[in-house]
Amino acid sequence: MNNVKSNFKCSKTFTRHTLSTLASLTFYFLLLMTMCGVAAAETDYTNEFSDVNSGNCDALSALISNANSRINGNINVNSGTLNISAANIRMYIGRSINVKANATLNVIDDSLISHDTGYYGFNYEAGSYGTISASTIQYSTRLSLATGNNNVYFSNSTFRYNQYQGIYVTASNVSITDCTLFQNNDQGIRVDSNNVSIIGCIFNKNKDEGLYITSTDVNVTDCLIQYNDDQGIYLEATSGNVNITNCTVYKNFQQGIYVASTFVNITDCTIQSNGINTAVEGIYLTSTSGNVNITGCTLTSNGNKNINIESSGNNVLRNNNINDTDLNLYVTGNYDNDIDTSNRINGGVVYYFYNDSSVSLTDVDDVGHITLYNCSNVLIKNNTLVTNGDGIRLIASTANVTIDNNALNSSNYYGIVLSSSRANVTSNTITSTDSTAILLSNSDDCVITDNTVSTNTANGYLGGIGLSNSNDNNISSNTVTATQTSGAGISLSTTSNSNTIFNNTIDCSGGNGISISVSSNNDILNNTVKNRDNSGLVLTDSDYNTVQYNDLIDNGFAGVAITGDGSHNIITQNDILSNDCSGYQYGGVSTLDSSTNNSISDNTISSNAINGIYVASAGNFFSNNTITSNT
DSSP, X not given: OHHHHHHHHHHHHHHHHHHHHHHHHHHHHHHHHHHTTOOOOEEXXXXXXXXXXXXXXXXXXXXXXXXXXXXSSOEEEOSSEEEEESOEEEEXXXXXXXXXXXXXXXXXXXXXEEESSSOEEEEEOTTOEEEEESOEEESXXXXXXXXXXXXXXXXXXXXXXXXXXXXXXOSSSEEEESOEEESOSSOSEEEOSSSEEEESOEEESOSSOSEEEOSEEEEEESOEEESOSSOSEEEOTTOEEEEEXXXXXXXXXXXXXXXXXXXXXXXXXXXXXXXXXXXXXXXEEOTTOEEEEEESOEEESOSSXXXXXXXXXXOEEESOEEESSSEEEEEESOOOOEEXXXXXXXXXXXXXXXXXXXXXXXXXXXXXXXXXXXXXXXXXXXXXXXXXXXXXXXESOOEEEEEESXXXXXTOSOSEEEESOOOEEESOEEESOSSOSEEEESOOSOEEESOEEXXXXXXXXXXXXXXXXXXXOEEESOEEEOOOTTOOXXXXXXXXXXXXXXXXXXXXXXSOSEEEESOOSOEEESOEEESOSSOSEEEESOBSOEEESOEEESOSSXXXXXETTOBSOEEESOEEEOOOGGXXXXXXEEEOTTOBSXXXXXXXXXXXXXXXXXXXXXXXXXXXXXEESOO
16 A cells, blocks of 8 residues: 555656656746747647646646647636746637636737637636736637736736627726727627726727726726727616727717716816718717716717717716817706817817806807806897807797897807797807707797898708798798708708798798798798709698799799698789709799699799699699799
8 A cells, every 4th residue: 555655656756757857848848949040840749738737737837838739729817826828829610719717828928819719718716816818818718817916917918809899808806908909899898897997008990899897986097098899998877987088089989978977077088080981980979878077088080979968967067178070068948057268179279058047148259158047037138159160059938038149150060049939039140050940949939130141051941041840930030041952041941830931031042031940920020032953942742832922033943932732821012033943844933743722823934844733633723923034
């Protein structure tokens, strides 16, 4: 029996010495080959690393380091420390690297762990330890990090081409520093655990988000997040207490930062050119977010909005520079936010008023943005809005509101928008807006008079002055010139009823001069519409409107056209002259489609191309019109 024990001890000693000697000989052989300029051969292994333990880990570390290896088996570090240094390792498909509790795996000194074919697993299990430094991990399923308490430290390494995430963090108290996450097929890093710090990392060209966070107490500092195929940073509704500091978020395909969570600080970040092809935002706060602080950030040329706050409240914006986007700052749904004048839009001051019973903003020459929600006793007068600003938005404000004699310079997205509001909008000059120059939505009893709108580029019905579902408004003595594309000079749509359109001048515009759609009982009186590329006045599916004393001259199509199911409209005592009809079988007046029971009387219809009156629908009434010189 003693001889058996003795032989067993000798066998263990022999095996340990043999492995140590073999490793030493291998090392010196490879070193000699390298010194002689001969490339090291690749060594195949199967089960040699299936049980790395405290008894063999030194020898196996020496065997695999400074060498090229191909492993058709698992690397299981069950105890002890496996050090992989300056190694080039190829793992077979379906194999895995597993670091168990209380065991340590260090990958250092320009090591490369890759695949032979397919993907392999890489797991730091709960309670394990290790370091990945100055090395590259590629073509794994993902590096799964389930050990916390700063047991594992990743630094200055690259995680690329992995099947899912580059790194998947499910343990708390983890630090990842100066790493590059490149072209992983899902996120660069996904964080599903608390107390994680990500510092100085680069997230580049990952196939989903750059960084995806579902947990709390996460700090992201000094990172570059760029060219990812979805959002740069995505904060799930389950996350919170996230700090994003001094990061650059650049040219991600979707939003730069998507926030669906609460208690988030975004500080001193540069957020630029995200969502350009998808018309989304630099920073997007959703309805599940709130208590977000955005401070000291620069946002430039992101999609269609730099900051979009949608049904999200209790947010604070301070000292942000917001530039060169269609809508630089847009708030909707929940307006209970703290946005002060330290913010700038294209150099202009941001004015944001919420539940204010007395607002006076006068004689300011560098306004970038004005939003008023549920405000009363408002005077906005003699101000100049900067180029590429956001214009003036008035929401749910109905008591004693005046917007007078303001100049809205080139390329404000909106000019003046009234939503569920009542106001007097007078003597404003609005130049080159990208959307409707003056828009009333669900707003009644407003006075819109003596305003000048020029070179507006809006598409659709709502061009120069537009009303949608708005009633009993007075639109008078305004001048609308050079509205481009398909925007109308003045438009009423979506059951805008009982409005008065009086004494307006519409000259040289791209769409219809006046467009009335699905709206009734409006009076269109004494307007001048000329030199349009389309029709002078079009009534579509609209009833009981009166069109009287208007001059409709030199329009591209018809002077007046009644289309759809329009009925019981009165077209009387208008001058309808020299309209081109652009080769269509239209005339000075055209009744089209199923329009019926309309009265066309006492008009002067002269010098129109093709027809004075073109009738393509039955049941309309024509009387006492003067029709001359139409060809």
